[in-house]
Amino acid sequence: VEPELASKLVNGLRSAGINFVTYLPETRLSQILPLMREDKFFQLAPVASEAEGVSIAAGASLGGKQVACYMEGTGVFVSTYNLLTVAERFGVPMLLLVSYVGSAADKRNSFLYVRRGTRMIPVLEALGIEYQILSDGENLETRIKDAVRMMHALKLPVVLLFTGEFTS
């Protein structure tokens, strides 16, 4: 993602009150990480698996933090068990910042990602997890705030799928 858009995304998270982020870095959105590291507003937790990223975020949320998990699309598949047995079971609001690899608008799409990408939406819908697809920075702050409001209203995870301009 271009630096300006990365900055806009981080500012949007901050503005929405997200103050605890677990992450397993990937390529497309990783420019947000140095920005968040420099900003003391964010407490960051690097993880070894997206699955534990969800569980650690759930614990932090139960401890009063407003949490997000940053991961690649395939991480959603890895963490489905944790999303169901911890986040959904205990009604934990969390924002999943997901690099939507293999989606039609993914500018780095290839044979390697496309089959995973095409299964993302059916999997999220099967899990009953709300999602929004973001492909540009228009009204980004508002759209992040809307997602955070929804996750609190539902007391469930909500997914933001980043593609298009976010994958350049």
Place this chain on the structure above:
Amino acid sequence: MIRYECFEWMAPLITDQIIVTSLSGQRVEWAQLSQHEGNLLLGSMGNALAVGTGLALALPHRKVIVFESDGSLLLSLFNLPTSGKSRPAKPCRFRIR
């Protein structure tokens, strides 16, 4: 000391600590012995240590105790380096037969 005896010994000692349990029999045994308001009876394999780590990172002034089982820990071995690196507190581990 078997696990149930250990829990019997521990239960009266818990004050303001947060207790996170895994899925196995220890969850049932602990629930029977302790109705502490800080209990989080997770009921999910492979998640107790991660959830406990998240709680400890969010609440550094609180002590968090995680009851894991061998199978649960083996299911998510990646929790160990993450917990060690994030250093939510000085870890203290006991092995109960």
